[in-house]
Amino acid sequence: MPSSAVAASAAGLCEFIDASPSPFHVCRTIAEALETDGFVRLDETRAWPGTGGRYYIVRGGSLVAWADPEQAGPFRVVGAHTDSPNLRVKQHPDLTVAGWQLVRLEPYGGAWLNSWLDRELGISGRLSVREGTGLSERLVRIDEPILRVPQLAIHLSEDRRGVTLDPQRHVNAVWGVGSERAAFLDFVAEAAGVDPRAVLGWELMTHDLAPSRVIGAGRDLISAPRLDNQGTCYAGLAAFRAAVENPGDAVPVLAVFDHEEVGSQSDRGAQSELLPTVLERIVLARGGGRAEFLAAVAGSVCASGDMAHATHPNYPERHEPSHGIDINGGPVLKVNQNLRYATDAVGAGAFALACDRAGVPMQRYVHRADLPCGSTIGPMTAARTGMPTVDVGAPQLAMHSAREMMGAADVTAYAAALAAFLAP
Numbered sequence: 063m064p065s066s067a068v069a070a071s072a073a074g075l076c077e078f079i080d081a082s083p084s085p086f087h088v089c090r091t092i093a094e095a096l097e098t099d100g101f102v103r104l105d106e107t108r109a110w111p112g113t114g115g116r117y118y119i120v121r122g123g124s125l126v127a128w129a130d131p132e133q134a135g136p137f138r139v140v141g142a143h144t145d146s147p148n149l150r151v152k153q154h155p156d157l158t159v160a161g162w163q164l165v166r167l168e169p170y171g172g173a174w175l176n177s178w179l180d181r182e183l184g185i186s187g188r189l190s191v192r193e194g195t196g197l198s199e200r201l202v203r204i205d206e207p208i209l210r211v212p213q214l215a216i217h218l219s220e221d222r223r224g225v226t227l228d229p230q231r232h233v234n235a236v237w238g239v240g241s242e243r244a245a246f247l248d249f250v251a252e253a254a255g256v257d258p259r260a261v262l263g264w265e266l267m268t269h270d271l272a273p274s275r276v277i278g279a280g281r282d283l284i285s286a287p288r289l290d291n292q293g294t295c296y297a298g299l300a301a302f303r304a305a306v307e308n309p310g311d312a313v314p315v316l317a318v319f320d321h322e323e324v325g326s327q328s329d330r331g332a333q334s335e336l337l338p339t340v341l342e343r344i345v346l347a348r349g350g351g352r353a354e355f356l357a358a359v360a361g362s363v364c365a366s367g368d369m370a371h372a373t374h375p376n377y378p379e380r381h382e383p384s385h386g387i388d389i390n391g392g393p394v395l396k397v398n399q400n401l402r403y404a405t406d407a408v409g410a411g412a413f414a415l416a417c418d419r420a421g422v423p424m425q426r427y428v429h430r431a432d433l434p435c436g437s438t439i440g441p442m443t444a445a446r447t448g449m450p451t452v453d454v455g456a457p458q459l460a461m462h463s464a465r466e467m468m469g470a471a472d473v474t475a476y477a478a479a480l481a482a483f484l485a486p
């Protein structure tokens with residue numbers, strides 16, 4: 063059986079994920095934890111305090127937190143992403159076919175569509191609501207099993223080997239029967255306690271309602287949705303909180319971004335000016351100038367945390383020989399010669415040192431050269447900030463499935479390594 067520390071962080075991760083069905087909810091979950099540690103939310107439209115302290119900002123589904131009691135740089139940054147592939151609601155969602163009431167959905171990011179079939183799905187996201195002459199934002203979350211994308215019967219498939227799913231036709235969800243056409247958005251607005259006529263915009267997505275579980279005969283595995291990349295959001299938050307309590311020679315920063323799964327190009331994605339702007343404002347608020355900011359960044363390092371591919375027992379041939387990644391084998395350093403990962407020798411050294419100081423083993427991942435490698439926020443964060451950046455992760459299986467899997471002990475080891483990285 064796992065140690066009590068491992069069991070506690072595995073349970074903590076399950077709780078974090080179940081509280082966070084959308085990127086907006088991830089930010090709220092992190093913000094609630096930070097506020098219990100005395101962090102104060104700053105407003106990007108206002109001047110920031112000239113004294114150091116514990117602060118964070120939220121921009122949509124992205125959040126940046128830092129603690130600078132003594133100095134304004136250099137920085138140690140742990141980055142992650144808050145979004146996960148899923149099925150999202152179209153602008154005119156209502157559809158009736160053959161007596162079924164459907165909600166029109168479309169894939170967000172590289173969702174493994176087969177994994178979304180035959181699950182009881184809830185809805186979450188945010189609404190933009192008219193208030194007087196202005197707008198307010200309202201988070202919404204419906205945990206009732208209202209939606210399901212039904213699979214085709216095997217007897218109706220051509221060769222009984224499964225069907226290729228068409229993202230346009232095959233992922234609409236059933237939510238009722240009968241000819242009376244209900245308005246799905248009215249239903250969501252009412253669940254959020256909002257007048258449906260006041261809802262002017264929305265980002266709504268589905269989530270699997272099965273709770274995250276610690277599984278396996280030895281209780282050493284975690285079965286959950288959105289491990290990519292809430293596994294890192296959770297471990298990064300734990301690491302950040304630890305580094306704030308026991309800081310090293312740098313300002314610890316936690317930066318979690320929305321929109322990684324669709325390329326990060328938005329006002330709040332990793333390709334935006336969000337992180338460099340926040341870091342510059344930290345220096346400016348303390349009375350420093352642009353020269354001090356640039357000097358602080360030049361001495362900074364970033365760890366881009368995203369999940370890594372453990373060697374799959376049913377497909378071992380899909381992995382690079384002699385670079386096997388073990389579940390519960392420790393944090394993973396990700397290297398790609400074509401810079402799908404940002405890791406260079408300097409960043410690799412910084413993370414290896416952190417693992418060493420944390421007393422956890424480090425594994426080295428290389429993708430097969432004949433398969434397309436995924437990417438992370440690492441290369442863009444490096445390019446946007448000029449910081450040496452290292453891509454790291456924790457091992458998992460079934461990446462981009464509605465239900466993913468990782469090792470319980472890896473949560474603790476990953477958080478310990480990131481904490482040591484944040485407090486050099």
Ligand code: ZN
Binds near residue numbers: 143290291368369
């Ligand atoms: Zn990811």
